[in-house]
Amino acid sequence: MNTQFDSLQQFWEMAGHGPYVWTAVLVSLAVLGWLLIRPVQQQRANLQSIVRQSQREQVQQAAAAGLSEEDK
């Protein structure tokens, strides 16, 4: 099987249809990429915020335990 184009230049120009084909390809890939990258970033932020919150709660619990020790 051979490519339909003799050079990269021809592949880019596509006998005049290049601007249409490549606009469609690039915009589609950008949208598809966004659909995958965004949830990956959100998931990372979610996990980090859950860890930070549980650390805060541990510190608060430790502080509360310390106070009740002093009460005795």
Added chain:
Amino acid sequence: MASGRNWNWFHRMGSPRWFYETTGRWLPWLWVLTLGLMLTGLVWGLAFAPQDAKQGNSFRIIYLHVPASFLALAGYYLMAIAGAIGLIWKMKLSYMVMKSAAPIGAALTFIALFTGAVWGKPTWGTYWVWDARITSMLILLFLYLGVLALQYAFHSQETGNKASAILALVGTVNIPIIYKSVDWWYTLHQPATIKFTSAPSMHPDMFQPLLVMIVAMYSFYALALILHTRVEILRRERKASWVRELALQAEPGGVAQ
């Protein structure tokens, strides 16, 4: 209890934790499959498939236009069914899937409309016509955006879920109209290239890469839906102890910069 056991799988599937852990094992394979098929199909379609006798190279847009349109429609059914399951069995996970399907479907519908417009210019001489196929696809985009907007329109998540699910179900009326629009009305849009009832009206050299792209888009859809649903699960279950343990394992440092 036989009946109790028979329904076990159903309840397990409704558990966000079960979904999260199971899909976590699938994800690496889905990434490889999706990226591999997408790259193969695109290079094959853009560089190797012969050009169309009438349309020249502009027809190569079909390799994105048709798969995106397929999944924009199939994804709508999935979203509506997820909404129905949520309404009937009050399954939380089902509503999370419904919510996740909305932005993905909207993005795919946008790709279908955008690539169609760009393809229309060299083929029909215009980017846009208000014909039945294109207008009904635009309505599909608004339905997806409506389902998404209703999620944020109420204070109670419960009310938002029900409202979204009802809109999704009512909107399914539009799907057969989209399918049939090229047959029912006079339109510039060409009739379907692929039909289940007859051989494709396309040369095999052109058709094979299209088939690869359609499978790639199904794989992409599964991947995107799973990723979005997992974000939703962590967001809504962040107080659950299994989520905390999981977060501590994944991000032991916990300090985000």
